[in-house]
Amino acid sequence: MVKAKRWNETKKRDAAAGLLMILPCVLFMTVFVMIPLVFALYRSLLDYRVYSDVQEWVGLKNYIQILSTELFMDSFKNVLLLTAFIVLLMVIFGFFFAHVLKNLPEKVSNTVKVIIYIPGLISGMAASIIFLFLTNYSGGLINGILSALNKDIIAFDREGIWPYISIIFPSLWLGFGYNCLVLYAGLLNIPKTYYEAAALDGASAWDRLWHITLPNMKNYFVLIIVNLVASNMQMFEIPLMMTGGGPLLKTYTPVLYVYNSYRDNAATQSLTIAAAVLIMIPIALVNLIVFKVIKSEKSSDD
Amino acid sequence: MLKQKLFKISMYVVATFVLIIVCVPILWMIISAFKSRSEVLPTELKIFPSVWHFDNFTKVFKKYYDIDFVSSYGSTFMVSIAGMILSLVVNSMAGYAFARIDFPLKKFFWAYVIFQMFIPGISILITSIKVCSVMGMMNTFLVLVLPGVANGYNVFYFRQFFLSMPRSYEEAASLDGLGRFGIYLKIFIPMAVTPLIIIGASVFMGYWNSYLWPSLTVTSNIELKQIMQVLLVLRTRYRSDYGVVVAGTIISVTGPLVIFAIAQKYIVQGITISGIK
Numbered sequence: 001m002v003k004a005k006r007w008n009e010t011k012k013r014d015a016a017a018g019l020l021m022i023l024p025c026v027l028f029m030t031v032f033v034m035i036p037l038v039f040a041l042y043r044s045l046l047d048y049r050v051y052s053d054v055q056e057w058v059g060l061k062n063y064i065q066i067l068s069t070e071l072f073m074d075s076f077k078n079v080l081l082l083t084a085f086i087v088l089l090m091v092i093f094g095f096f097f098a099h100v101l102k103n104l105p106e107k108v109s110n111t112v113k114v115i116i117y118i119p120g121l122i123s124g125m126a127a128s129i130i131f132l133f134l135t136n137y138s139g140g141l142i143n144g145i146l147s148a149l150n151k152d153i154i155a156f157d158r159e160g161i162w163p164y165i166s167i168i169f170p171s172l173w174l175g176f177g178y179n180c181l182v183l184y185a186g187l188l189n190i191p192k193t194y195y196e197a198a199a200l201d202g203a204s205a206w207d208r209l210w211h212i213t214l215p216n217m218k219n220y221f222v223l224i225i226v227n228l229v230a231s232n233m234q235m236f237e238i239p240l241m242m243t244g245g246g247p248l249l250k251t252y253t254p255v256l257y258v259y260n261s262y263r264d265n266a267a268t269q270s271l272t273i274a275a276a277v278l279i280m281i282p283i284a285l286v287n288l289i290v291f292k293v294i295k296s297e298k299s300s301d302d
Numbered sequence: 303m304l305k306q307k308l309f310k311i312s313m314y315v316v317a318t319f320v321l322i323i324v325c326v327p328i329l330w331m332i333i334s335a336f337k338s339r340s341e342v343l344p345t346e347l348k349i350f351p352s353v354w355h356f357d358n359f360t361k362v363f364k365k366y367y368d369i370d371f372v373s374s375y376g377s378t379f380m381v382s383i384a385g386m387i388l389s390l391v392v393n394s395m396a397g398y399a400f401a402r403i404d405f406p407l408k409k410f411f412w413a414y415v416i417f418q419m420f421i422p423g424i425s426i427l428i429t430s431i432k433v434c435s436v437m438g439m440m441n442t443f444l445v446l447v448l449p450g451v452a453n454g455y456n457v458f459y460f461r462q463f464f465l466s467m468p469r470s471y472e473e474a475a476s477l478d479g480l481g482r483f484g485i486y487l488k489i490f491i492p493m494a495v496t497p498l499i500i501i502g503a504s505v506f507m508g509y510w511n512s513y514l515w516p517s518l519t520v521t522s523n524i525e526l527k528q529i530m531q532v533l534l535v536l537r538t539r540y541r542s543d544y545g546v547v548v549a550g551t552i553i554s555v556t557g558p559l560v561i562f563a564i565a566q567k568y569i570v571q572g573i574t575i576s577g578i579k
Contacts, residue, residue, distance in 0.1 A: 011404070017482035018405025025396035026411060028452035033418050036429035043429065097320060103313045112317055113570050116324050121558040123511030125530040129537060129551045130327050133334070133544060139343025141330055148347050173327070181573040188574065234424050237513055255424050259514070262428055273428055280425040287420045 044274040062274035071249065072257050072275055079253040082164065082239075083232040086171050087225055090179050093172070094224070098184040113184075117177035124174070124237030131170045132241060158247040166242045167251055171232065179224045186220030187213070219293055226290040230283050254279050335359070335549040342545040358549035362536070369535045370524050371550065378529040379557060381446045382509040388451045389505045390498055396452075397460025398486045402472065418454035423515075431518055441523040446516060450509060456501050463497045464490060500572040503565040507558045529554045 044063065047056045066072055097116075101109045119127070134141045135156040143153040156162045194212050203211070236255040239245060245252035254275070261272045334342050335358055337351040362371050399405065400412055430449060431440075439445040467490070475485045491498070513530040520526045533547070533554055540546040562569065 014403050014482065015405045018399045018403035018408070021399035021403070021482070021486070022396045022405075022411055024392045025452045025457060026414065028392060028448070029415065029418050029454075031433065032430060032449040032452070033421055033426060036426035036433050037421055039429040039432065040426055097316070100313050100316050100320075103309075104317060108317070110570075112321065113574075114566060115321060117566075117570060118328070118559075118562070119324060121507060121562050122555055123513065123530055125511070125513045125533055126551050126554055129533060129547060130331055132537075133343075133548060134327055134330065136343055136544075139345065139544075141326075141347070144344065144347030173324070176324070178573065181570065185574045230422070234422055236424075255514075258424060258427065262518075269428065276425045276428060280420075280422055283422045284420040291416065291419065 040273050040277055043270055044277050046270055062271050063278070066271055066275045066278065069271075069275075071252065072254065074249065075245075075252045075254045075257045078251055079233055079235065082167055082171075082235065082251070082253075083229055085164070085168050086175075086232050087228045089168070090172055090175060090228060091183075091221065091225065094176065094180040094183045097176075097180050098187050101180070101184050102187055113177075113181060116180060119173050120175065120177045122174065124170075124235075125241065127170050127174050128238050128241030131166065131173075135166060157243050163243045163247060163251050167235070167238050170238050170242065171235070175228070179228070182224050183217065183220055186217040190216045222293045223290060226286050226293070229286045230290075233279070233283055233286075331548050331552055335545060335552055337545050339543050339545060342543075342548070355545075358545040359553070361540075361543075361546045362550040362553060366535075366539075368524065369527060369532045371529075371532055371536075371553075373525040374527050374529050374532045375553070375557075377443075377526050378510060381443065381528065382506045382557065384443075385447045385450055385509040386502050386506045388447065389453065389456065390502050392451055393453055393456040393501070394460045394491070394494065394498065395486065396457045398464050398490055400457065401461045401464035402490075403482060415454050415457050418452070419458075427514070427518070434519060439519075441520055441526065443526065445519045446509075446526065446528065449515070450505075450512075453505075456505070459497060459501060460494070463494060467493060496568055496572060499565045499568045503561050503569055506561050510557050529557070 045057065045059060047058045047061070101112060104112065122130070135143075135154075137143060137153070137155055142156075146153050154162055156166045190213065194216070195208060198208050198212060234255050235253055236259065239251050239253050239256060240259075243251045245256050258272055258276045258279070261268065261275070265272070333350060336354045336356070338353070338355050338357070341348065341351055364371075396415070400408070400415075434440060434445045434449070439448070471489055471493075472485055475489050480488060511530065512528065513534070516528040517531055517534075520528065520531070533550055536550045537547045
């Protein structure tokens with residue numbers, strides 16, 4: 001009897017302690033995520049005039065209008081293209097260099113790991129300033145080298161494919177260290193015995209890559225791809241600084257669209273909010289994948 | 303034998319090439335910060351300055367009506383530290399509760415936390431500003447710190463970490479008469495130094511490097527303007543004296559660099575072992 005009572009009391013105390021310990025977290029999330037989210041969904045269904053304070057329920061009109069706004073839809077296409085290139089190149093280079101790290105002597109690779117991580121500390125803003133300096137038309141390092149070699153100099157922010165490269169390259173430079181280290185971790189986690197068994201069977205390097213390395217690193221690939229997609233779909237500082245969305249709005253991104261229309265057109269704020277809500281859909285879908293993977297990884301660990 | 307040697311050499315060649323790409327932009331910045339106005343963006347390429355100048359750095363610290371680098375550096379540091387500490391306390395405590403305690407509606411609250419991971423910042427940017435302005439937080443220290451404190455991913459990682467610790471820890475501690483808070487504080491937190499450092503460093507960098515949020519919420523208070531906002535102002539102001547912008551950028555990176563120097567071993571190892579940031 002006494003024991004049961006005490007057990008009950010502990011349970012009650014646990015319930016109180018547990019709720020109390022999650023309270024600050026839940027509170028912060030409610031105020032700074034849930035309320036703004038509900039508010040955004042609500043506002044996107046209204047025709048709300050900031051100045052006249054007229055509010056009118058318009059249903060999905062804002063969404064229909066934003067989906068037929070060419071600038072917004074084009075910005076979506078641009079960011080998809082840029083993200084596709086960044087993800088592809090990052091995965092290929094990262095995977096390749098993870099192998100290089102694995103084959104270097106440990107002392108050397110430890111130093112290399114630390115150095116390649118350093119750009120990851122730099123913000124998009126600071127990195128943009130660094131690359132704007134390197135790609136400056138008349139006095140930048142790259143054009144300086146080109147003209148010393150008697151080659152034509154390049155207008156990076158408006159010539160041919162260079163505006164795309166001036167966004168893709170800094171993005172790769174910033175994220176390379178982290179993503180490469182994740183893939184390196186994946187590589188190290190594959191048991192050596194797999195390769196030894198394959199060597200006994202006389203498997204070629206290609207077979208080993210295709211049948212051992214890639215399948216065993218699946219989760220690592222999914223994790224970095226999904227992270228890269230979610231963060232690059234929201235790219236803002238690098239296009240803002242490197243190209244300003246130009247030339248001819250070819251590198252304009254959805255976040256630039258929301259940022260600029262929020263600042264410039266207070267009158268059509270409901271429309272801007274609808275645009276911002278729409279950005280959520282592809283990113284939420286992508287996050288759903290990462291969550292599924294983390295979950296399956298956990299269950300395979302157990 | 304020869305083939306093996308060639309393979310080894312090729313590894314070094316690739317590694318050197320990558321290190322050059324990673325380091326050249328940074329080294330070029332550092333060298334250029336000491337160049338005079340006419341040399342920093344030269345018409346003819348010259349690597350080192352003819353005379354090493356320090357003017358660019360003194361110009362960075364000059365006060366203007368719209369920016370004050372020194373107080374911005376200080377306030378960015380305070381914001382990042384405050385955000386980091388609050389974030390570690392709030393998220394690790396929730397992570398502990400979700401991992402080790404049974405409480406009512408646990409499944410619901412867990413779903414609530416996970417749900418936050420699906421909401422990108424941009425989608426709630428405008429209405430978050432509204433919420434903060436209703437609470438009278440615009441242009442204050444709080445608007446910079448509070449919105450970034452709770453983070454679903456960090457709760458998730460702390461929970462994962464605490465789940466992996468043996469049950470016997472709690473049993474021994476409750477025999478000693480420790481309550482739940484005592485167990486969390488005295489037993490679990492000291493065991494969690496590695497995740498605390500890894501997550502703490504990444505939270506610090508997130509605050510330090512942010513531009514979008516401060517640029518829309520701190521517009522009138524010069525001292526509270528964050529370092530990335532100041533960089534943009536410097537770039538507009540010193541378009542023809544780029545050495546100053548370069549010097550400012552270098553100083554702006556020192557915050558995360560110090561944190562990385564402290565946490566470097568944990569971060570690189572942490573990623574290599576578990577694949578998490």
